[in-house]
Amino acid sequence: MKILIIHTAFIGDIVLSTPLIRAVKEKYKNSEIHYLTTPAGKAILKNNPNLKKIISYDKNGENNGVKELFKLIKYVKDENFDIAIIPHRYLKSSLIAFGAKIKTRIGYSNSEGKFLLTEKIGYQKSKHEVQRLLSLVGKDNINIKNTKLELYPGKKEITKINKIWKSNNLDKYKVIVIAPGSKWFTKMWPIEYYNELIEKLSLDLNNKIILVGGNDEKYLKISENEKTLNLIGETSLLELAELLKRSDLLIGNDSSPLHIASAFDTEIIAIFGATTKSLGFYPWSQNAIVLENKGLECRPCGLHGGDSCPEKHFKCMLEIKPDKVLELINK
8 A cells, every 4th residue: 555645734744744754664574665755844854764656846946837846746646646635725735636536535624625625634723733633543642742844964963973073072061952943933032132131041160052044044043152052054955953852942033943943852942932832833742831821811912923923912922031931041
């Protein structure tokens, strides 16, 4: 049996889908599982032993457009898949499976392309995204204690992080990773707050602070001193995973590093502004604290956040002071 998972969402969403991959393999023991995702999704899923193949679809880049979509549909059709599991709720994902004539097409009942599905599963807003994903194969009765996210840094990634670790004598320190970026402004704790936190953390000689993020976040004006190591734009996704695996603590916004760290035993402090835990995308980890301003009726102001505060006050982030985060770190 050949099964195709279609999920072309953001990196964090793909990380949260890793228990689904295992669940599919356990349900269909002799199956061959392929995963259709973005180039970033392919990078984070690399080395997953339950995947036969990862198909890269750069929908916003070189594969953008109708011609490329039809080319992809033909490719998928030629693979003769028996089942398509479609977590992505946008029309295009359902259209790919339908156009490729995959006989069984499983997705959510609130998907844009639900009319193209053969099996519609109820989307349970009150549950965590991991549980919602597992409902697609009838295994949503799980919790954080008995289900793990799975990422697989390989030899190349381990070797690079080994070099970074040794050259900076990181075994001597409490390693605190800070991920200050986000694609959306309203998900970002203010940079001046991060800088104040870095300044205070640097006073402890036992701490080493590592800054991480993608190339798009190199513009951030983060404070640096002899206690900081700036790796923003310097690691691949699986190198970041290996780094977080070895670190003591991650502090970050509602963004992909939180979910990557959740695959390991790393302590996590997640700072949520525009988004809330109720949306179901908080860290899937027993070692995580979500810090949020719960007294605001305007939260959440969107599923993904936005470029500015709709209420013009940005209290969701501005009222979470650095001393509060420092207090949690000390605990």
